[in-house]
Amino acid sequence: MDNSNxxxxxxxxxxxxxxxxLVEHMRGKIGVDSEPGHGSCxxxxxxxxxxxxxxxxxxxxxxxxxxxRVMVVDDHAINRxxxxxxxxxxxxxxxxxxxxxxxxxxxxATGPPFDLILTDLQMPGMDGIELARRVVALPGRADSKxxxxxxxxxxxxxxxxxxxxxxxxxxxxxxxxALRRWVMAAVAGATLPEHPQxxxxxxxxxxxxxxxxxxNLINAKLIAALLLxxxxxxxxxxNGQLALRQLETTAYDVILMDCQMPVMNGFEAxxxxxxxxxPGHGPVIIALTANVVAGDREHCLAAGMDDYLPKPVCSATxxxxxxxxxQQSIGTAV
Numbered sequence: 001m002d003n004s005n006x007x008x009x010x011x012x013x014x015x016x017x018x019x020x021x022l023v024e025h026m027r028g029k030i031g032v033d034s035e036p037g038h039g040s041c042x043x044x045x046x047x048x049x050x051x052x053x054x055x056x057x058x059x060x061x062x063x064x065x066x067x068x069r070v071m072v073v074d075d076h077a078i079n080r081x082x083x084x085x086x087x088x089x090x091x092x093x094x095x096x097x098x099x100x101x102x103x104x105x106x107x108x109a110t111g112p113p114f115d116l117i118l119t120d121l122q123m124p125g126m127d128g129i130e131l132a133r134r135v136v137a138l139p140g141r142a143d144s145k146x147x148x149x150x151x152x153x154x155x156x157x158x159x160x161x162x163x164x165x166x167x168x169x170x171x172x173x174x175x176x177x178a179l180r181r182w183v184m185a186a187v188a189g190a191t192l193p194e195h196p197q198x199x200x201x202x203x204x205x206x207x208x209x210x211x212x213x214x215x216n217l218i219n220a221k222l223i224a225a226l227l228l229x230x231x232x233x234x235x236x237x238x239n240g241q242l243a244l245r246q247l248e249t250t251a252y253d254v255i256l257m258d259c260q261m262p263v264m265n266g267f268e269a270x271x272x273x274x275x276x277x278x279p280g281h282g283p284v285i286i287a288l289t290a291n292v293v294a295g296d297r298e299h300c301l302a303a304g305m306d307d308y309l310p311k312p313v314c315s316a317t318x319x320x321x322x323x324x325x326x327q328q329s330i331g332t333a334v
Contacts (some may be wrong), residue, residue: 074120100126121150132165144287274304
């Protein structure tokens with residue numbers, strides 16, 4: 001376990017390396033002007049063309065209804081933070097809950113009512129569908145507006161009767177622009193047409209299940225976006241202990257495991273996972289590490305990992321590695 005200040009507060013320089021890579025990929029320039037005793041100024045420039053006015057969506061600029069109260073239900077802390085952060089920025093009043101049972105307790109108690117409920121599909125104990133069934137069965141809640149979110153391709157498997165429980169069904173990871181449109185559509189009782197690019201970007205084509213264990217929210221969201229571009233859906237957890245807990249309810253083909261995380265690091269989590277499964281079974285574990293030095297790969301393999309990727313993660317390298325491992329891992333994560 002690593003409880004150093006750099007793991008708690010950041011400061012290892014990885015963020016600057018990621019920024020440099022991103023800016024250069026967008027044909028921009030990045031630099032720093034620094035003078036001892038006077039501080040530093042970090043800057044970057046990017047070339048942008050003029051936006052096509054026809055692509056602008058006035059609904060994206062419209063404020064949400066004043067005093068909108070939203071309940072967010074998801075067992076993953078990172079997912080709750082991503083959704084609630086956007087809603088709060090748009091001046092909505094948000095309450096978050098880590099389970100369907102906790103959400104039901106709040107709905108059954110006295111207190112201000114909610115205008116909208118956003119719930120994850122797959123949660124231990126009570127999934128999003130069962131939560132919706134119980135919500136609409138509560139006195140005065142039959143017309144509740146509920147948005148269902150799923151990150152593992154489960155949306156397509158929901159039958160017609162269950163779909164009627166929800167005002168809108170959508171896929172994760174949640175992009176802020178799309179989230180705003182979903183909320184506005186649900187509140188207005190309308191169905192917004194899905195943009196073709198959003199439809200293709202949020203329709204994973206691979207049946208492989210991938211878990212990303214990464215404590216840095218920005219890194220986790222970036223990796224999830226890269227995976228989605230490559231046709232893979234993913235779940236996110238913030239440390240090794242949460243990864244072990246997630247494996248109790250969901251079978252994954254691949255785990256992308258950060259090596260240095262608070263609470264439980266990737267090496268310790270990997271040892272627990274390997275002890276849980278018979279040899280040759282269980283998920284493929286790919287290490288994510290910012291320490292690219294001689295012997296790193298051997299250290300990861302000795303801990304029970306199958307391979308490793310250096311940070312910042314290169315999309316092409318990630319996809320090549322997943323293509324190599326996913327076919328052999330499907331059916332072994334039992």
